[in-house]
Amino acid sequence: MTAISQGTGHAAGARLQFPHLAVHQFGADLRCFVRNKGSVFFTLALPVLFLVIFGSVFQHQNVAVPGGRIDEPVYYVPGIIAYGVIAATFSNLVISVVRYRETGIYKRRRATPLSSSAIIAARALVAALSVLAITAVLLAIG
């Protein structure tokens, strides 16, 4: 508790660096994502369900593509991956960012030393990771 003019104790050197903050925030965001039933369902479970359903309905059919014919379920894999990517990046991101903004979470964070770039980086990392996860799962099933 010193006078205001002696604020150098918290000077620039003491600030946490961006990569550290981004990774710290990423851990929490990932945890929130995994625990949120809505985002997990639409991002991870729904594409798998699509593939399983379409795959079993059109199990014994195949479709002509340049260079030959492939099994119908295999034909669906890239499209559903595209859906998964969109869900993970656009829908999920938009819904959670709006929710965070409405509940005042971002406003509170703005009062902390956390930079907005760290917040954005953490969200991007979560989105990238969930894209990788759903792509890997769909490829494996397909």
Add this chain to the structure above:
Amino acid sequence: MKALGIQNSPVQGLAMPDGCGEGGVAIRVRGLRKRYGDVEAVRGIDVTVRTGEIFAFLGPNGAGKTTTVEMLEGYRHRDAGEVEVLGADPARPVPGWRARIGVVLQESQPEAELTVQECVSLYAGYYPRPRPVGETLELVGLADRVATRCGRLSGGQRRRLDVALALIGDPELVFLDEPTTGFDPAARQSAWEVIAGLRDLGKTIFLTTHYMEEAERLADRIAVIAAGRIVAEGTAATLGGRDALASIISFTLPSGVSAAGLPPAVAGAVTSGPGEKVEARITSPLPLLGALAAWATARNVDLPDLQVFRPTLEDVYLQLTRESR
């Protein structure tokens, strides 16, 4: 931290000249103005908050409390005036400035998916020198809720978490914007204990509220804001000249007793004949009470409904906010 001893005695604190002792100035505001379209929400505010004190900003809804606080916190840009918070301009925060303030917003929810422990740890990670998580949760009385998801906390518990999140960075200055609005009496009581506990940590606290009782209980100094202006400033005891305001002595003159012989100050205030209510306004009621007692004893009459009223902070506040309308 020597200043703490002084804080417990508001009268002494008032006598302290500006910036005296160890306490420097935490917040200095001069001529602050903010306009939203046609409405001028803040119309020239001057405030000085000393280091280590609890300063209450008291005013009705829409008086400009939150607008002012959000300008001090760096959320809103001012139209005019000078603001210095911990030596920096909130509109152009210097590096490290945000680590030195803690903010409890009027309305905000925690990350619903995280547990209390995880949430506080998350915010602790934002700061270069955070307080210990467990100790901070202990301080706000959430130590038994560490594993609860934030989304499942009650309103009062969420507010405690808000306070914990504002404190986790070990700030020098804490802003509390209407921290107990919407609380039941028990929750309010425990919130006050938490805030009083912050004083013991040596924090400077800027509190806004529209509860007189809250300001009276917690604050070393109070400023009353109404319609964008500060209409009074002082301690709970002296605010708006409360200490100089007249007390009211009232009683009913027993029937059959003449008003003649009443002490002069009372005699002049008699509304009409016997059986009527007598009210006298006087700044120092004790000598008059003595005279009145002597008068009653001499005539062998009783004054069963004799009452002495001191103006409450609420009276002063209502008068102040009414005048400015």
